[in-house]
Amino acid sequence: KQEVTQIPAALSVPEGENLVLNCSFTDSAIYNLQWFRQDPGKGLTSLLLIQSSQREQTSGRLNASLDKSSGRSTLYIAASQPGDSATYLCAVNLAMGNTGKLIFGQGTTLQVKP
Amino acid sequence: DVKVTQSSRYLVKRTGEKVFLECVQDMDHENMFWYRQDPGLGLRLIYFSYDVKMKEKGDIPEGYSVSREKKERFSLILESASTNQTSMYLCASSRRTGSETQYFGPGTRLLVL
Numbered sequence: 037k038q039e040v041t042q043i044p045a046a047l048s049v050p051e052g053e054n055l056v057l058n059c060s061f062t063d064s065a066i067y068n069l070q071w072f073r074q075d076p077g078k079g080l081t082s083l084l085l086i087q088s089s090q091r092e093q094t095s096g097r098l099n100a101s102l103d104k105s106s107g108r109s110t111l112y113i114a115a116s117q118p119g120d121s122a123t124y125l126c127a128v129n130l131a132m133g134n135t136g137k138l139i140f141g142q143g144t145t146l147q148v149k150p
Numbered sequence: 151d152v153k154v155t156q157s158s159r160y161l162v163k164r165t166g167e168k169v170f171l172e173c174v175q176d177m178d179h180e181n182m183f184w185y186r187q188d189p190g191l192g193l194r195l196i197y198f199s200y201d202v203k204m205k206e207k208g209d210i211p212e213g214y215s216v217s218r219e220k221k222e223r224f225s226l227i228l229e230s231a232s233t234n235q236t237s238m239y240l241c242a243s244s245r246r247t248g249s250e251t252q253y254f255g256p257g258t259r260l261l262v263l
Contacts, residue, residue, distance in 0.1 A: 070251055079154075079240055079254035087249065125193070129249075136181060136244055137208075138252060142192040 038063045040128055042141035049116055050149050057111040057144045059126035064104045067129040070138070071100050071111050074123045083124075084111070116148045153177070154255035156241055161260045169228040171258050173241030179253075180246035182224035184208075184216065187238040187257075199224055200246065231262045 039062045049055050059069070068087045072080040084093045084100040086109070092101040099112040109126055123145045127138040157172035173182065183198045185208075195208030197216040205216050213235060217225040224243075228235055238259050242252040 068249060072254075077257070077259070079256045080242075080252075082251040082253070085251050127193075136247070136249070136252070137195065137198065138183075138193075140193040142190070 038066075038128060038130060038139045040126060040139050040141040042124075042126060042144050044144060045142070046145045046147075048147040048149065051116060051118060053116050053148075054112070054114050055116055055146070057113070057124050057126075057146070059109040059111070059141055061107045061109075061128050061139075064107055066104065067136070069100075069102055069109050070127050070129065071098075071109075072125045072127065074125060074143070076123075080125065113146075116146075118148050118150050120148050121146055154241060154243055154253050156239075156255040156258050158258050159256065161258060163228075163231050163260065163262050165232060165262060167228075167231050167262075169231050169260070169262075171226040171228075171239055171241075171260070173224045173226070173243075173255055174222055175224075175243040175253070176222065177243065177253070178221065179243035180221070181244045181252075182218065183242040183244075183252065184214075184224065184226045185240045185242065186210070187240055193240065196226065231260075233262050236260060236262045 070085045071083045086102040097114040102109045123143040125143045127140045130137045154175045184196045185193045187193045199205045199218045215227045240257045241255040244252040
């Protein structure tokens with residue numbers, strides 16, 4: 037059974053710092069991996085999606101990498117800002133049939149202090 | 151922009167009531183999903199649907215049912231609400247291929263007294 041783990045559960049950094057969030061999964065047979073952001077009491081917003089054939093994806097200050105063989109992904113945030121404070125979730129896509137079922141990690145809650 | 155809307159942001163219901171949570175998406179997506187999110191347990195899939203009138207059980211379907219009569223609308227039904235169904239409920243949709251991201255609604259926070 038696929039399990040997704042995110043470490044650390046919480047992280048507090050000063051503004052301007054570069055940081056890395058970690059995600060690991062137990063079964064390397066994934067279709068893709070996605071990173072989401074969730075603000076308190078809100079829904080999820082997609083940040084980056086990495087297909088299984090890709091190694092990384094970039095969007096602005098965000099860079100996500102994927103190493104399927106070791107079952108790991110990282111989300112790198114450059115020059116962090118207070119507005120980056122949120123919970124970050126990674127999810128692997130099992131792609132059962134056509135449904136794209138996602139298995140989520142429990143998230144890393146990030147606080148960026150001014 | 152994809153828009154996924156949920157009928158209520160907050161709901162308070164009594165134990166034993168029948169509860170309907172509605173989700174509507176405007177991007178003609180084939181796939182729709184219902185999750186619940188609880189502290190310490192993360193997001194768990196309740197049901198999903200990949201076509202009108204089609205449904206599949208997720209990881210925690212007990213106590214829930216769903217309805218998809220139209221492509222854009224996916225309803226979650228709590229036949230007889232219980233206090234352990236107090237949670238945040240999130241709806242999502244995506245294209246059929248599964249290679250694209252899921253788009254989430256804002257969530258419904260349900261309290262069952």
